[in-house]
Amino acid sequence: MGNKLRLLIMIFLVGPLSTAYALPPSALPENINIENTSLQRCSIAPVKALKFIKVGYASLYVNDCDVLTSGLESNLKQLSFEYYKAIPGDAFGKAATNFLVKNLPPEIFDQLEAKITEFNAAYKDIDKGDRYDLRRIPGKGISLYLNGELLSTETDEAFADAYFKIWFGERPFNKKLKSRLLSG
Numbered sequence: 001m002g003n004k005l006r007l008l009i010m011i012f013l014v015g016p017l018s019t020a021y022a023l024p025p026s027a028l029p030e031n032i033n034i035e036n037t038s039l040q041r042c043s044i045a046p047v048k049a050l051k052f053i054k055v056g057y058a059s060l061y062v063n064d065c066d067v068l069t070s071g072l073e074s075n076l077k078q079l080s081f082e083y084y085k086a087i088p089g090d091a092f093g094k095a096a097t098n099f100l101v102k103n104l105p106p107e108i109f110d111q112l113e114a115k116i117t118e119f120n121a122a123y124k125d126i127d128k129g130d131r132y133d134l135r136r137i138p139g140k141g142i143s144l145y146l147n148g149e150l151l152s153t154e155t156d157e158a159f160a161d162a163y164f165k166i167w168f169g170e171r172p173f174n175k176k177l178k179s180r181l182l183s184g
Contacts, residue, residue, distance in 0.1 A: 028059040028082050028131075035137055037076060039063050045180030047081060056083035058167075060181045068182050073161050079181075081132045086125070092132075093120030095173065096166055103169030104162055115159050119144065122152035136160055 030041050042065035047056045061078040062068070100116055101109055109116075122144055126132070133145040142160035143153040154160065165172075172178040 028057060028080055032061055032078060034076060034078060034135060037063055039076065039078060040065060042068055042184045043181045045177050047083075047177060048174060055085045055087065056081055058082075058177060058181060065184045068184050073164075075136070076138060077136045077164075079134045079164070079167065083126055083130050083132075084128050086127045089123040089125045092123035096120050096123075096163075099166040099169070099171070099173050100162065102171040103165035108158075108162065112156075112159050112162060115154055115156060116163075119152050119154050119159075119163070124151065134163070136164065 028041065028044060032039050032041075039061035040063070041059045041061050044057055044059045046054050047058050049055050059080045059082075060068075061080065062075060067075055097116060097120060100112075104112070119142075123132075124146055126146070131147055133148075135143045135145070137143070138157075141153060141155035141157065142163055144151045154163075167173055167181065168178055
């Protein structure tokens with residue numbers, strides 16, 4: 001069975017399709033603070049599985065939204081995902097690995113593969129209303145949070161920059177999501 005078909009079946013088994021979703025006022029705030037730096041929400045976009053099943057919203061936070069047009073690599077940033085469907089944790093890790101394979105040269109993927117596997121193992125099953133945050137702090141790497149709880153950190157700078165290629169690489173998870181997040 002193909003990967004897309006498996007994911008589609010999983011999403012249908014997890015919960016009914018939702019045709020509308022309004023963000024709660026407290027979800028995905030306009031500003032956050034990381035490392036004594038205020039980051040502003042530059043964009044918000046729906047997250048869709050298989051390009052048509054809405055599963056939540058993503059927001060991109062940086063200290064200056066002008067960097068969206070000049071490149072995000074190695075900048076202080078946070079990518080946040082607010083979900084309104086239950087999703088198994090291993091689905092995140094499998095999808096992340098899949099899109100890293102698509103977006104990294106094979107030799108870079110091979111160098112990072114053990115770290116990718118370890119980082120992705122931290123994903124947990126989520127329920128409606130849960131939030132994942134990926135924080136990129138230059139000099140400190142990347143950290144994964146679930147509802148504010150630190151799940152994993154990887155300090156390798158190459159890994160930290162590579163991981164964001166899942167959403168911002170040449171072959172991202174969803175091209176519309178990438179475009180909306182980078183359009184501010």
